[in-house]
Amino acid sequence: KELKFTRQTQSQLTAWVMKRFAARGKNVELDAVYRLLFISGDIMSRLIPEIEKIAAYAKAEMVSVKDVDAVANHIPEAIIFDMSDYIAKKEYNNAASVLSELLSDKNNEPIAMLALLGQQMRRLYAARVCLDMQLGSQWLMETCSIKYDFIANKLINSARAFSARQLKTALE
Numbered sequence: 001k002e003l004k005f006t007r008q009t010q011s012q013l014t015a016w017v018m019k020r021f022a023a024r025g026k027n028v029e030l031d032a033v034y035r036l037l038f039i040s041g042d043i044m045s046r047l048i049p050e051i052e053k054i055a056a057y058a059k060a061e062m063v064s065v066k067d068v069d070a071v072a073n074h075i076p077e078a079i080i081f082d083m084s085d086y087i088a089k090k091e092y093n094n095a096a097s098v099l100s101e102l103l104s105d106k107n108n109e110p111i112a113m114l115a116l117l118g119q120q121m122r123r124l125y126a127a128r129v130c131l132d133m134q135l136g137s138q139w140l141m142e143t144c145s146i147k148y149d150f151i152a153n154k155l156i157n158s159a160r161a162f163s164a165r166q167l168k169t170a171l172e
Contacts, residue, residue: 010148013042017051021063024055028063034150035068039078042147076108080116081154084124088161118171125167127152127159 008016014033021028040050050072058067074082079102086095102108123144130140137152146152159167 007147008042008044010150013037013044016044017047020048020051021055024052025061026055026058026063027061029065032063032065032068034148035065036072037148038081038151038154039068039074040072041075041077076102076113077116080113080120083117084120085154085158088158090161121167121170123155124159124162125164125171127155128162128164128167131156131159132164 014030014037017033017036018028036047036050036054040047053071054063054067057071058064079098083095083098083102086092086098102113103110123146126144127140130136130143137149137156140146140152140155141149144152144155146155
């Protein structure tokens with residue numbers, strides 16, 4: 001038999017996460033779902049224990065972004081993204097703290113982290129080009145192979161804090 005395994009769309013995955021929380025007796029804010037998908041990734045088998053952990057942790061019936069941030073596992077890509085967000089906001093101490101946390105985890109190889117940082121800088125540069133040329137988030141998603149529009153929008157917002165020249169220099 002031939003089986004086809006396809007990645008879920010943003011709306012399908014969002015609905016699935018909400019159903020998983022509902023099965024645990026919790027409602028979840030849409031922003032909390034997006035945050036969970038962003039920081040923990042979109043692999044369903046990896047999300048199940050994260051959802052259960054968050055549902056057990058959350059005191060209120062409604063799961064919030066704070067609940068997700070408090071206990072969900074962060075993939076390195078999300079940590080790098082958060083670090084660049086802190087830099088964009090000129091919160092350099094927070095950025096340094098995130099970098100320190102990332103490097104202190106012995107499971108993270110420095111070369112791999114450097115590659116992720118380079119990827120993030122390329123995405124930010126593409127987002128800046130997108131802004132400057134008014135190309136829209138769909139262009140950014142296609143150019144950078146971004147699966148979800150909330151991530152593209154987050155990149156575009158971060159890119160507003162940098163000039164194209166600053167990002168080009170960072171890439172060089």
